[in-house]
Amino acid sequence: MPAARVSQRISAIAESATLAVDAKAKALKAAGRPVIGFGAGEPDFPTPGYIVQAAIEAASQPKYHRYSPAGGLPELKQAIADKTLRDSGYKAEASQVLVTNGGKQAVYNTFATLVDPGDEVIVPTPFWTTYPEAIRLAGGVPVEVFAGPEQDYLVTVEQLEAALTERTKILLFVSPSNPTGSVYPPEQVREIGLWAASKGLWVVTDEIYEHLTYDGVPFTSIATAVPELGDKVVILNGVAKTYAMTGWRVGWMIGPADVIKAATNLQSHATSNVSNIPQVAALAAVSGPLTAVDEMKVAFDRRRKAIVAGLNAIDGVECPTPKGAFYVYADVRGLLGKEFETANGTARPQTSAELAALILDEVEVAVVPGEAFGPSGFLRLSYALGDDDLATGVARLQSFLGKAK
Template sequence: MVLANRITTMQESVTLASGARAKALKDEGRDILNLTLGQPDFQTPQLIKEKAIEAIANDQVSFYTPASGLPELKDAIATYMKTFYGYEVTRDQILAATGAKFVLYAYFMTVLNPGDEVIIPTPYWVSYADQVKLAEGTPVFVETSEETRFKATVSQLEAARTEKTKVFLLNSPSNPTGMVYTNEELLAIGDWALEHDILILSDDIYGRLVYNDNTFVPISSLSEALRQQTMVVNGVAKTYSMTGWRVGFAVGDPELIAGMSKMLSQTTSNLTTVAQYAAIEALAGDQTAAEEMRRAFEERLNTIYPLLAAVPGFEVIKPEGAFYLFPNVKKAMEMKGFEDVTDFTNDILEKAGVALVTGAGFGMPYSLRMSYATDLETLKAAISRLQDYMAS
């Protein structure tokens, strides 16, 4: 069997691969603490589940819906945008699809021609680059560092810009660093994008998960011009603990939305109907449970950050959002005799029983990612094991 080149050259998602490896070891009876996946450990809030059950009982879920989502779901997304973004949108500016990941893919497939370039700051979420390549585009990486708190500057973006640059990809709060761009930083980037007619793809999936008086500023809210230049991508997975429901959405220019809808019509068709009714309740219903989960993540961060920072060889900036810690472990690797961060991460798994994600998949050769989307007892135990591992 000869596979297509697009598959043989594609990298597997390191987060999913790490999670699968950890699960396999647990199934073998190994004592593994799994901190790989960006998946809240909470159950989906009760009101959301009840809305899904109600839709089933009322015979609302058995048939196809429009490929881009139920009108009622689009109205709920519009309500969400008004509440949390501060501006109004219409149905023709909205699309809902099978997870924010597929929304991103549909966007790239809609806007990129062969050779078009997408500027992506590093470290970056593991699927961005391969999705760009699948759309026959070219990812162009801008390296950030701890010195700039893992945020790209306009001078870096300008140095990376060419005549083929079509899209700048913004992820704030960031996966994997948890860093949040400020209002001033976004205005500078926005002015640069407008000056050079570069589209902005804003992955806002962690926008509601910010901590310790930090503020998420949507770049699309800063001006009407930026709103027209930006495609907002968001979803219900992280904020409402609905990773399994697979509901993502996009808000942006009607022409681009129409193109993405055409893409959906020939691929997935509509996302699962019952999940759409659940998402209506999540986005436009009571937000108490979402805030309670956010506070729990904040408590976990504030508890475990100083513990991880005390592990020998682990140097980490305190995140402002999302639910990941992304320590630089170059010194720890040297202490343990490793040159490759993936080998180091695998050794931690085998000898300490702590499953983490190699930073190599995020474009960072000396970092690893730890998710704190699990309970404090597990997190404390994991860091204790890391202490013992580094001392052994």
């Protein structure tokens, strides 16, 4: 029997569902189809001008045409440490920062550095699609703990305790959440953090949506709220969402010096330094004001209210109001198994994946099914798109889904 051409490790990785949906939507658009894409978590705003200008100026400086330290430009690492203290009250030294090629590399580096084969990582579910794949690549075992809309997609300590085994090493904590937009209140952050500390667990906290909360809801960093965690916490972050810089590919991880040193060693062999020009742009971003995100939040908040109202107007759809990020996570279990009129007759989708495919084919609206983030029965929609597209897309969904029998 011939040997497999692709390794089992890589063959086992699932494609990023969010990027797949976005790619299909863009391909259909390029073919002239009027597709409305709710798939990718990407602000529709341009990167602020002062950040772009910093990159333009850096491109003309020969020192940035050369290799730089694998762990990041020293001035950027210090600025990230300063920004973290400013925004979340967590004090770190520049030596505790690793600048990565986007937030995804920070996720991968972290699990590759902390996880040994067989180690379990508790993953609150619904989860961002990349987390379990990065854990599996590191040889770890993701343990899903599902919280449904009836508890605002927020896991409890009791649920976490039930998932704990002698193999558990890490708790993944994400607030505000992708894909649900849920935000843990300060008292629940503290309770969960104290539980993790009492069990001797590491906590990996993804804080990339820290500046996107609504209705006066505060962002609470578990690293700051629970000093009892000591040096067993790693913070993941980046410039993508706050500064509309998704394509610049600059993220970072903050952690204990020994972990960061090890992760830097990994990165030195994988990619070496992040491109210098985006690093200089990120330096301008994290050192500058938060004016840009404050302006984006006004639009996001308006769109958040509009999409929640529009989806909840559809029989069979229940959509909690998210308190952060720029996603809604709609419960569509009430639509599964129902009959829909299609161009070729009728269809009865049994899963949210089938429903999402039907929606794209019939009304040219791209959404991401719940299977990408955990159990079937849900759809994630990003409202980080223009107001007109949002209104058109929701109207199409209302027209199509509202006729289910």
